[in-house]
Amino acid sequence: MAVSANRLELLQIAEAVAREKSINREVVIEAMEDAIQKAAKSRYGSENEIQAKIDPVTGEIKLSRLLEVVETVVNEATEITLKAAKRAQKDIEIGQVLAEDLPPLDFGRVAAQNAKQVIVQKVRDAERERQYEEYRDRIGEVANGTVKRVEYGNVVVDLGRAEAIVRRDESLPRENFRYGDRVRAYIYDVRREQRGPQIFLSRTRPEFMAKLFAQEVPEIYDNIVNIKSVARDPGSRAKIAVLSQDSSIDPVGACVGMRGARVQAVVNELQGEKIDIIPWSHDAATFIVNALAPAEVVKVVLDEDLERIEVVVPDDQLSLAIGRRGQNVRLASQLTGWEIDILTEQQESEQRQKEFAERTEKFMKALDVDEFIAQLLASEGFTSVNEVAFVDPSEISSIEGFDEDTADEIQTRAREHLEQREAELEKRCKELEIQDDIREVEGLSIEMLVALGENDVKCVEDLAECATDDLIGWSERKDGDVTKYEGFLDGFNLRKFQAEEMIMQARVKAGWISEEDLKKDEPEEEAVEDEAETEETASEEAESSTPLEDAEAIFSEKDDKEE
Numbered sequence: 001m002a003v004s005a006n007r008l009e010l011l012q013i014a015e016a017v018a019r020e021k022s023i024n025r026e027v028v029i030e031a032m033e034d035a036i037q038k039a040a041k042s043r044y045g046s047e048n049e050i051q052a053k054i055d056p057v058t059g060e061i062k063l064s065r066l067l068e069v070v071e072t073v074v075n076e077a078t079e080i081t082l083k084a085a086k087r088a089q090k091d092i093e094i095g096q097v098l099a100e101d102l103p104p105l106d107f108g109r110v111a112a113q114n115a116k117q118v119i120v121q122k123v124r125d126a127e128r129e130r131q132y133e134e135y136r137d138r139i140g141e142v143a144n145g146t147v148k149r150v151e152y153g154n155v156v157v158d159l160g161r162a163e164a165i166v167r168r169d170e171s172l173p174r175e176n177f178r179y180g181d182r183v184r185a186y187i188y189d190v191r192r193e194q195r196g197p198q199i200f201l202s203r204t205r206p207e208f209m210a211k212l213f214a215q216e217v218p219e220i221y222d223n224i225v226n227i228k229s230v231a232r233d234p235g236s237r238a239k240i241a242v243l244s245q246d247s248s249i250d251p252v253g254a255c256v257g258m259r260g261a262r263v264q265a266v267v268n269e270l271q272g273e274k275i276d277i278i279p280w281s282h283d284a285a286t287f288i289v290n291a292l293a294p295a296e297v298v299k300v301v302l303d304e305d306l307e308r309i310e311v312v313v314p315d316d317q318l319s320l321a322i323g324r325r326g327q328n329v330r331l332a333s334q335l336t337g338w339e340i341d342i343l344t345e346q347q348e349s350e351q352r353q354k355e356f357a358e359r360t361e362k363f364m365k366a367l368d369v370d371e372f373i374a375q376l377l378a379s380e381g382f383t384s385v386n387e388v389a390f391v392d393p394s395e396i397s398s399i400e401g402f403d404e405d406t407a408d409e410i411q412t413r414a415r416e417h418l419e420q421r422e423a424e425l426e427k428r429c430k431e432l433e434i435q436d437d438i439r440e441v442e443g444l445s446i447e448m449l450v451a452l453g454e455n456d457v458k459c460v461e462d463l464a465e466c467a468t469d470d471l472i473g474w475s476e477r478k479d480g481d482v483t484k485y486e487g488f489l490d491g492f493n494l495r496k497f498q499a500e501e502m503i504m505q506a507r508v509k510a511g512w513i514s515e516e517d518l519k520k521d522e523p524e525e526e527a528v529e530d531e532a533e534t535e536e537t538a539s540e541e542a543e544s545s546t547p548l549e550d551a552e553a554i555f556s557e558k559d560d561k562e563e
Contacts, residue, residue: 011059017119023126029054031122036061038118044102047077051099063102069094124196131162132197136190142211143201147181157183157201164199172203172235172271184269186211203270206230209238212269216262219244219254228280231334235273239291239331241280252277278335285309288340291332295321298345306493308339315344359383366417367410376401377410389414425450435459441505443498448489455488463506471499 014032018025036052040063044050049066067080069092085098092098145157145164153168155177166185177183185201186208202208210227219225225244232238244251255277256263263275281287288309289297299312313321321342322329333340343351356378363374366385380399382388388396389411396407425446432453437460439449457463472494473487489499507513 011056017123023123023130026056027126028119028123029056031119031126034122035118036063040102045077047075049078050102061104063104064099065102067098067100069096069098128196131199132190132192135159135162135164135187135197135199139187139190140207141187142184142208142215143187143199144182144184147177147179147183149179150177155183157185159199162197162199164201166201166203170200170202170204172273174235175203175271184212204232204234206232206238209240209266209270209275212266213240213255213262216265217255217257219249219251224249225251225254229335229337231331232273233327233331235271237274237276237327237331238270239276239278239335241278241287241291241335243280252279276331284336284338288332288336288338291335292321292328292340292342295328297321299348306339306495307337308341310341310343310348312343312345312348315346318342318344363388367413369410369413373410385414385417389418422446429453433458437509438463438506440509441502443502445492448492451492452488457488460506460509463503464510464512466503466506468496468499468503471502472496 014025014028017023017028033052033054036054037050040050040052041048044065051064051066053062053064054060055062066078067085068078069082069085070079071082071094073079073081080098082092082094085092088100089098143157143159143164145159148156148158148163150156153171155166155171157164157166164185164187166183170185170188183201185203186205187199188202188205188207189200191198191200207230209232210230213227214220217225220227220242224246225242228241228243230238230240240255242251242255244254254262263277267273267275276293278287278290278293281290284304285300285302288300288311292311295313295317297311297313301310301312303309311321320328323331329340329342356375359378359382360371360374362385363369363377363382364371367374367388376399377388377396380395382391391411393404393407393411396402396410397404402410428450429446432450434449434453435458438444438452438458441460441463444452452458452463457466466488469485469487471487471489473485473490476483476485504513504518508515508518
């Protein structure tokens with residue numbers, strides 16, 4: 001009867017462990033079977049193929065030695081002849097496996113301890129897999145937890161059924177957490193790692209703010225009001241663009257709430273981060289003007305090809321439009337996706353006059369015309385000799401004071417100038433020894449080839465080694481001042497994605513990567529090592545000690561093993 005009790009207790013332990021670790025009971029029973037199987041192999045010899053089975057209803061443990069039926073035995077530990085096998089099972093055939101019953105195993109203290117370790121490891125693996133599967137499906141949600149510990153600026157958060165980490169760069173500036181503090185954060189990644197699933201939280205990402213508004217504003221949760229974009233300077237200021245699907249509902253008012261209650265709840269959660277709620281608009285100019293609030297805008301000039309916009313503001317509004325250390329214009333640019341240049345009315349007037357003078361001078365030299373004709377072309381909106389050469393002649397002849405003969409003469413001179421210029425550039429390319437392979441990169445004009453050659457980029461290998469910053473330049477901010485560093489192709493109005501495409505083309509032509517590599521998805525976010533160490537194995541065992549030590553006690557029973 002003692003054995004029956006132990007069997008019943010074994011099943012109860014399996015239930016307790018499964019319930020405590022939130023895993024399937026079958027997984028725990030399978031772990032116990034593996035533990036018994038390992039102990040049996042150490043008793044009967046590791047060369048034998050041992051199988052252990054626990055009846056999920058009665059808890060009875062059955063040990064079997066598995067032997068494959070063969071014609072000629074090579075390994076007596078795992079094989080048996082057909083003749084010998086038929087003595088135990090008459091209907092068995094070659095290729096089948098004979099299960100030979102073994103007597104019940106008498107567990108010693110060492111075997112019981114080993115069995116416990118096997119069960120602990122199997123249960124831990126199952127628990128980790130359950131955590132990974134559960135939280136992988138929760139990426140993009142907001143999680144609530146309590147601070148478990150803080151290590152090197154990283155905050156380890158207890159989510160109840162798993163641990164997560166808020167890395168130092170994903171925390172708000174000047175935000176300090178202590179043990180037991182409540183934390184709300186955005187789940188942005190879950191990764192499988194050797195030490196178990198790693199759940200990464202963030203309080204600085206724009207998505208976190210969007211989720212907070214969805215929790216506070218029912219209209220957002222019900223998709224009546226949509227959040228179109230969010231830009232944040234974490235802990236300082238943010239801008240959020242909203243659009244209403246119902247004309248009777250003001251999206252900004254819905255997000256602000258009665259007396260600002262809704263937005264204030266989000267501000268409090270983000271440690272006082274100031275939030276500008278902007279009405280989104282299909283018209284880019286209107287949206288950008290709204291995004292620059294509270295500054296007033298006099299005029300905007302859009303360049304849709306380069307997604308760049310010039311914004312003209314009154315002289316006394318310049319500092320307000322730019323914001324402290326450029327914060328307002330930077331957030332507006334992030335929110336809208338446009339590069340924004342802010343000018344005062346005086347600066348805009350001076351710039352227009354300068355550009356007009358430069359175009360006039362360019363037309364005078366290239367077309368060999370007097371200042372009056374050059375000014376007429378510039379005032380009509382022509383910006384380059386190339387435009388003059390290939391535009392419809394009627395657009396030139398329609399200018400007051402011009403006729404068809406004048407238009408033909410101007411275009412003839414423009415084309416001759418371009419041909420001469422191209423011949424000069426070709427000669428310069430030969431002097432620089434620019435290779436033919438780099439000419440095959442789409443998007444590179446002959447002027448760009450010369451500019452690259454003058455910076456020692458003369459073949460596809462040279463271009464393949466370049467970074468986007470090398471081509472288009474970069475900016476660095478120090479002590480509130482911005483320093484602009486020029487790239488090889490500065491002045492050609494290249495966008496970052498265009499520079500990237502050229503570099504990737506060069507890498508394909510150089511054989512560094514294949515066309516298939518370009519079609520693959522973007523690389524996953526670079527894995528960052530967590531500075532915080534995981535808890536010791538002993539402490540993990542301690543958390544599950546009660547049911548597992550009961551299992552060890554059962555395995556160490558030396559009496560009443562047989563019915």
